[in-house]
Amino acid sequence: MSCISSAACIFCKIIKGEIPSFKLIETKYAYSFLDIEPCSKGHALVIPKYHGAKLHNLPDEYLHDVLPILKKLAIALEYNIDSPEGKSYNILQNNGRLGHQVVDHVHFHLIPKNTEKDGLIVGWPAEKANFDDLSLLHKELLKKLED
Ligand code: AMP
């Protein structure tokens, strides 16, 4: 098994089978299981088999399997399938306390949205951008991405 772990981390313990989980899919680089405090029926987690707190801490190879696993789980989830537009769901990955992260091992939530009231409830303080500011930011970012 490919796994760089931390002895104190609850998700590393789940990967190693030291504490139980409702396992769904496991690959060389990732592991998925049901969330035990779901905010909707079918709420699942996908975790890379590498102990890193935030997304940018992970080597790329540990991310390779994550989206294909999320896609498989999304197909398997039959909830809300009768809705006219088909099933709804969100993929969420929190980083840092301000970003609502509680467990410091990177994880991706797959959260079915079965009703208005369950699942992910998004607060999004969007405002129209100032295009001069946006253009400046764009230039800064492109420069950083080149380096
Ligand atoms: P986050 O706020 O993104 O860090 O979310 C952490 C998630 O991990 C929460 O939804 C918890 O319910 C979930 N969680 C914590 N411990 C376990 C566990 N032992 N098994 C399954 N899910 C867990």
Ligand code: ZN
């Ligand atoms: Zn860990």
